[in-house]
Amino acid sequence: MKAEILSIGTELLLGQITDTNAAWLAQQLPDFGVDLYYISQVGDNRQRLTETLRRALSRSDLVICTGGLGPTEDDLTREAISDLLGEPMEVHPDLEKALRGYFGGRGIEMPERNLKQATLIQSAQALDNPVGTAPGWWVENQGRVIVCMPGVPHEMKTMWQNQAVPRLSERTSGGFILSRTLKILGKGESAVEEMVEDYIHSNNPTLATYAKNDGIHLRITAKADDEATARDLVFELEIKLRERLGTLIYGQDDETLEGVIGTMLQDNSLFLGVMEAGTGGVLSALLNDAPQSPAFFRGGLVSQQPEMLAAWGVDPALIEEHSILSKEVVEAMATAARQSLGTEAGLAVCAAPRADTFKGKPAGQIFMAVDLRGTVKSAELSYRSNPSEIKRLGTIFGLNLLRRALLK
Amino acid sequence: MKAEILSIGTELLLGQITDTNAAWLAQQLPDFGVDLYYISQVGDNRQRLTETLRRALSRSDLVICTGGLGPTEDDLTREAISDLLGEPMEVHPDLEKALRGYFGGRGIEMPERNLKQATLIQSAQALDNPVGTAPGWWVENQGRVIVCMPGVPHEMKTMWQNQAVPRLSERTSGGFILSRTLKILGKGESAVEEMVEDYIHSNNPTLATYAKNDGIHLRITAKADDEATARDLVFELEIKLRERLGTLIYGQDDETLEGVIGTMLQDNSLFLGVMEAGTGGVLSALLNDAPQSPAFFRGGLVSQQPEMLAAWGVDPALIEEHSILSKEVVEAMATAARQSLGTEAGLAVCAAPRADTFKGKPAGQIFMAVDLRGTVKSAELSYRSNPSEIKRLGTIFGLNLLRRALLK
Numbered sequence: 001m002k003a004e005i006l007s008i009g010t011e012l013l014l015g016q017i018t019d020t021n022a023a024w025l026a027q028q029l030p031d032f033g034v035d036l037y038y039i040s041q042v043g044d045n046r047q048r049l050t051e052t053l054r055r056a057l058s059r060s061d062l063v064i065c066t067g068g069l070g071p072t073e074d075d076l077t078r079e080a081i082s083d084l085l086g087e088p089m090e091v092h093p094d095l096e097k098a099l100r101g102y103f104g105g106r107g108i109e110m111p112e113r114n115l116k117q118a119t120l121i122q123s124a125q126a127l128d129n130p131v132g133t134a135p136g137w138w139v140e141n142q143g144r145v146i147v148c149m150p151g152v153p154h155e156m157k158t159m160w161q162n163q164a165v166p167r168l169s170e171r172t173s174g175g176f177i178l179s180r181t182l183k184i185l186g187k188g189e190s191a192v193e194e195m196v197e198d199y200i201h202s203n204n205p206t207l208a209t210y211a212k213n214d215g216i217h218l219r220i221t222a223k224a225d226d227e228a229t230a231r232d233l234v235f236e237l238e239i240k241l242r243e244r245l246g247t248l249i250y251g252q253d254d255e256t257l258e259g260v261i262g263t264m265l266q267d268n269s270l271f272l273g274v275m276e277a278g279t280g281g282v283l284s285a286l287l288n289d290a291p292q293s294p295a296f297f298r299g300g301l302v303s304q305q306p307e308m309l310a311a312w313g314v315d316p317a318l319i320e321e322h323s324i325l326s327k328e329v330v331e332a333m334a335t336a337a338r339q340s341l342g343t344e345a346g347l348a349v350c351a352a353p354r355a356d357t358f359k360g361k362p363a364g365q366i367f368m369a370v371d372l373r374g375t376v377k378s379a380e381l382s383y384r385s386n387p388s389e390i391k392r393l394g395t396i397f398g399l400n401l402l403r404r405a406l407l408k
Numbered sequence: 409m410k411a412e413i414l415s416i417g418t419e420l421l422l423g424q425i426t427d428t429n430a431a432w433l434a435q436q437l438p439d440f441g442v443d444l445y446y447i448s449q450v451g452d453n454r455q456r457l458t459e460t461l462r463r464a465l466s467r468s469d470l471v472i473c474t475g476g477l478g479p480t481e482d483d484l485t486r487e488a489i490s491d492l493l494g495e496p497m498e499v500h501p502d503l504e505k506a507l508r509g510y511f512g513g514r515g516i517e518m519p520e521r522n523l524k525q526a527t528l529i530q531s532a533q534a535l536d537n538p539v540g541t542a543p544g545w546w547v548e549n550q551g552r553v554i555v556c557m558p559g560v561p562h563e564m565k566t567m568w569q570n571q572a573v574p575r576l577s578e579r580t581s582g583g584f585i586l587s588r589t590l591k592i593l594g595k596g597e598s599a600v601e602e603m604v605e606d607y608i609h610s611n612n613p614t615l616a617t618y619a620k621n622d623g624i625h626l627r628i629t630a631k632a633d634d635e636a637t638a639r640d641l642v643f644e645l646e647i648k649l650r651e652r653l654g655t656l657i658y659g660q661d662d663e664t665l666e667g668v669i670g671t672m673l674q675d676n677s678l679f680l681g682v683m684e685a686g687t688g689g690v691l692s693a694l695l696n697d698a699p700q701s702p703a704f705f706r707g708g709l710v711s712q713q714p715e716m717l718a719a720w721g722v723d724p725a726l727i728e729e730h731s732i733l734s735k736e737v738v739e740a741m742a743t744a745a746r747q748s749l750g751t752e753a754g755l756a757v758c759a760a761p762r763a764d765t766f767k768g769k770p771a772g773q774i775f776m777a778v779d780l781r782g783t784v785k786s787a788e789l790s791y792r793s794n795p796s797e798i799k800r801l802g803t804i805f806g807l808n809l810l811r812r813a814l815l816k
Contacts, residue, residue, distance in 0.1 A: 011618055013444045015434030016627075018426060022449070026423030036421045037456060041430070041447035048445060071598050072617060073608065106790060111598040131793045152619075154794050210424070280696025281689035284710045288688020289796070294765070299711025302692045308707045308749065341716065357702075388697070 001172055003034045004060035006052060008067035008077055009151055010043040021066045021156055028160065030221070031179060032172045034062060044068060049080040053146070057084070061144050062168075067151030069134035071114040077148050078119060078137065085141055087121035095119070095126055095135060102133055127163040131155050138167060145171070177223050178230040180238055183251045185215040185400045192216045195244060205233045207241075214257050214396060215250070247407055250400070257399050262290035262297075264406045265345065272296055272402075273341025275312065275333040277304040277324050278351040278358070283395045298341045304357065309333065313340050325350050325358040325365055331376050334369035346371040347402050351394035353387035364390055368398040370405045377405050409580055411442045412468035414460060416475035416485055417559055418451040429474045429564055436568065438587065440580045441631065442470060452476065457488040461554070465492070469552050470576075475559030477542035479522040485556050486527060486545065493549055495529035503527070503534055503543060510541055535571040539563050546575060553579070585631050586638040588646055591659045593623040593808045600624045600656075604649060613641050615649075622665050622804060623658070655815055658808070665807050670698035670705075672814045673753065678780075680704055680810075681749025683720065683741040685712040685732050686759040686766070691803045706749045712758075712765065717741065721748050733758050733766040733773055739784050742777035754779040755810050759802035761795035772798055776806035778813045785813050 005026065007019045022039045029036050037060065042052045049068070056063040068077030082089045095118035103110040117134045120126060127136030127147075132155040139146040147164050149156045184192055189211045193200060196218065199207045205222035218241060222233035242249060251260045265272055276283045284300030287293060301312050306324065310316040313336035314329060322328040330350045338346025348369045355363040364385065369378035379401050383393050413434065415427045430447045437444050445468065450460045457476070464471040476485030490497045503526035511518040525542050528534060535544030535555075540563040545556040555572050557564045592600055597619040601608060604626065607615045613630035626649060630641035650657060659668045673680055684691045692708030695701060709720050714732065718724040721744035722737060730736040738758045746754030756777045763771040772793065777786035787809050791801050 010616070012431070013434055013447065014438070015431040015436075016618070018428055018431040019447075020426055023420070023423040023426040026421055028423075030422070037451065037453075038460075039421065039427075039449035043445065045445075052446075070619065072601055074616060102792070105792070111602065113598055113601075131797070154797055158794065279693075280701070281692030281694075281708055281710065284689030284708075285687075285693055285799075286689075288710075288799075293688070294712065298713060299709070299716045300689055300692075301707070302689065302696075302710060303707025303749075304702070305706060341711075391693075 001032075001034045001061045002059070003029055003036045003062040003064060004056045005036065005039040006056060006063060006065045007039070007041045007151070008044070008049060008065060009041075010045075010074070012041040012067075013043045021151065021153055024153070024157065025064055025066075025160070031177055032168055033177055034168075034172065044074040044076055046076045046080055046083070049076055050083045053080055053084050057141070057144055057146065063144070063146045064164075065146060065148045066156050069117065069136065069148060069150050071111065071117055071133070073113075075116075078116065078121075081124075081137070081139060081146060081148070082121050085121065085123060085139070087123060089116070089119040089121055091115060091118050092120045092126065098135075099133060127159050129155055129159055130162075131158050136163065138164070176225065176227050176230045177221065178227065178234050179219055179221045180234050181253050182218040182220070182238070182241060182245070182249050183212075183215050183255065183257075184218065184245060184248050185250050185257070185396070185403075186248045187216065189216050192218065192245075192248075196241060199237060199241070202237075205237050207237065213392065247404070250403060256290070257396065257403070258286050258290040259292070261399055261403055261406070262287075262292040262295070264403070265296035266292055268406070270296065270345050270406075271298045271341075271343040272345045272347060273298045273300070273337040273343040274346070275301045275309070275337035275340075275348045277309065277333070277349070278353060279349050279391045279394045280304075282391045283347070283349050283398060286395055286399070298343050301337060301340065309336075312336055323358060323361065325352055325361045325367060327367055327369075327378050327380060330367040330369040331371075331378050334371040334376060334378075338371045344373050345402070345406075347398055349394045349398040351390055353390040363387075366390065366394040366397065368394065368401050370402050372405050375405075377401065409440075409442045409469045410467070411437055411444045411470040411472060412464045413444065413447045414464060414471060414473045415447070415449045415559070416452070416457060416473060417449075418453075418482070420449040420475075421451045429559065429561055432561070432565065433472055433474075433568070438585045438629075440576055441585055442576075442580060452482040452484055454484045454488055454491070457484055458491045461488055461492050465549070465552055465554065471552070471554045472572075473554065473556045474564050477525065477544065477556060477558050479519065479525055479541070481521075486524065486529075489532075489545070489547060489554060489556070490529050493529065493531060493547075495531060497524070497527040497529055499523060499526050500528045500534065506543075507541060535567050537563060537567055538570075539566050544571060546572070584633065584635050584638045585629065586635070586642050587627055587629045588642050589661050590626040590628070590646070590649060590653070590657050591620075591623050591663065591665075592626060592653060592656045593658050593665070593804065593811075594656045595624065597624050600626065600653075603652060607645060607649070610645075613645050615645065621800070655812070658811060664698070665804065665811070666694050666698040667700070669807055669811055669814070670695075670700040670703070672811065673704035674700055676814070678704065678753050678814075679706045679749075679751035680753045680755060681706045681708070681745040681751040682754070683709045683717070683745035683748075683756045685717065685741070685757070686761060687757050687799045687802045688712075690799045691755070691757055691806060694803055694807070706751045709745060709748065717744075720744050731766060731769065733760055733769045733775060735775055735777075735786050735788065738775040738777040739779075739786050742779040742784060742786075743782075746779045752781055753810070753814075755806055757802045757806040759798055761798040771795075774798065774802040774805065776802065776809050778810050780813050783813075785809065
C-alpha cells in the first residue's frame, strides 16, 4: 500500500509553524506495512489544493490530510475534496446536533459559519473528534482512501489512534509487523549503539536507535506471517538486550519516565515532594503528568530566589557560602522538600538555563539531589544548549537519579 | 516570482527527522517578494526525485532543494537534476582540489566516493560550503532557477545567507512585503473573524486569522514597491483593528503573553506569586520562561492535595465546604499565594485535567483568581479537551485574567 501525506495551511508556507504532524504520522505508517513516498505542504488555496489532492489520489492508495477543517473561509480541505470527486457537501443532521451541543455545553451560541464542520459528501464517513469541533472525514473512492484530520496536533493524534487506525488495520492485510521500544537513560546514543552493535545490522528483527526527548530509544521490529512468530522474534532479541543493558533500561513502549517512577513510589507507599530552582516548574509539571500522580506526588515548591528557599527550610548560610547552584544547596533543598511537604522522598533540581539565572555561574550547569528517608544522593551535569532544553535535561536526569535511588 | 521547496531524504519519510529547513526557508522568502506555493518531502529514490523536480520546474520560477548532496549512493539530488536536464555530471578540477584539501587538512585520505561532491553540470555554478564537504549547486535553466543546498541545517543556513541571498536579490526586483501579527485572547477564532470580517477579503494589505497555542493571531501583510509604502499600508489597517479590538489584543509579533505580563508587573514594581492545583507546575513554568522573570516572579506553590493548600494558608473549612475546584477556594488560593510568597500580586489556577483529578468534578473545569493588593477577581471556564491542553488553557486564561486586572 502506497501512502502520501498532505499538510494543509498557508501558515506552513509562511514558515509560521513547522509541520510536526507529517513526521509523527510517518513514524506510525511502517507498523501497517504502508510505504510512504511523498509528503507535501500546500496552502489554503482551493485550486492548488484540489490539484495536489488529484495528483496524490492518482499515485497513492492512501492520502492522509491534516489541516483545513476549521470553520473559516481559509479552511478548504472539505471543499477541495468535494470539487475533486464532484460530490456536493451536505449538512449531516447528527453532526449538526453534536456541533450545536458542543457550543451549547459552553453556553455559547454556535457561529453559523461553523455549520460547514457538520457537512459530509456521499463518499465520506465522519471521524469523531472528542477534543475539538471539527470531525474528520474518511473518504473511500475507487478503492483508494483519503483521511482528513484536524491540523491541531493533539486532535489529529487522538483521531488517528481512535478512528483511522482501526479502519486502516482492516484494509492492510497479510504480513504482521510488531515493534517494541526499550527506553534508556544514562548513556548517549553512540555509547548505546556500541553496546548493541552486533544486532544493529540484523535483518529480522531489525534494531534501530533514536535519540529522543526522554533518553535513547532502541526499537526492535519484526515481520512475520503471523503474530505469534513476530512476537517470538521480538521477544528473543529483547531478552538479549535486557541482559546486556540492565537497569539502563527504564521502560518500554508507552511507558514514561514519570509513570515508571510513579509506579515505583506507589508500590513502596512513598510520597514525593520536590523543590526546583531554575527549572521553574518543569519538574513538577512532568510529575503531575503521571496518571497515578495523586497517589505519590505531594507537591512542588518553585523559586530561584534565596529568600524563598530559606522560607522553605534551606539554611541561608549555605546559600550565602555556596550560592544556590551548588551540591551543598541542592542537597539541602532535597531534604527541605521532604520535610516541608511531609514526604518520605524529596527531589531537588537546580539548573542555570541562562548565564544570568545565577550570577557568576555559567549557563548549562545542573545539580540534582534525592533525599530518601534521610539518605541523600546528588549528581552534577553540564550541557551546552538552549534554556528550555537545559530545564528539560535537569528534569529528566533529576528523575533518573530518583529512579536509581529507588532501585536500591 | 513563484517558489517551491523540496526537502530530500528518506529519513523525512520515515519520520526520523522533522523538516525544520522548509519552515526556516519559508520565513526568509517573503523578504524577497517571493511567493511560496508548495513544499514537498521526497525520499532518496532517483525516479521519484526526478519526477518531483520536473513538476516543480514546470510550475515554479525558483526551486529550492535541501538534502541529497552527501557522498553516499543514497544522495541523489545531483543525479536527478542531471537526468532532468540531460546534462552529464563532470568533475570540476577546482572543486576536486578544494575537497581533497578539506580532507587533507584533517589528515584523512578522501574516500573516492566523495568525488561526486566535486561535480557540476553545464548549467550549474558551485555554491561554496565553508562548514561542510558538499558544495551547493545554483542551476539556471530557461529563466528558472534550482538552488541545491545541504540538508544539515547550519550548513544550509550559511549557504543560503552567503551564496543564495546575493544571487536571489539580483533576480528579484522591487516588491517589498511587510507583515504584522496582532495576538488576541478572550474570543474564539470565528468570533474574531466576524469582528473583522470587512477586512478579511481585502487584497493589499491582506488579513488572516490563525488559532494558535497562545490565542488568536491576526496577520496583516502588505506588498508595495518600497518599504515606506508597505509600512504605511500595514499601519493603517493595524490602527483600525486596534480601535475595534481594544484590549482583546495583548501583544504583537514576537511578544509573548508571559513577556507582556512580565513587563506590566516590572513597570509597576510588582512581584507575583502563584499557587496552582491541577495544572501541576505548567503556570509557574510559563512565567519562568519570561526573560525578565527574575524581576517579577517570586515563585510557585504546586499541589492538588488539600493538606498542602491548607499548609500554604488556604482555610481548610473552605476546601471542606466547596472542594478545591471552586470559586471560593481559588480566590482563597490567590490571596494565600500573595501572602505566603510575600508579593503584591497573587495568581491561582485550579483545573481538572482528568475526571479523577478532583472527585465528583467533571474534567475540563477551570477556575482562576487574581489577588492584586487585596482586590480579588475570579473567573470560570469549561473545556472539552485532553489533559495537557486543559492545563495549558488554565494557564493561558489565568494569565489573561491577571493581564486584565493589571490593565485597570
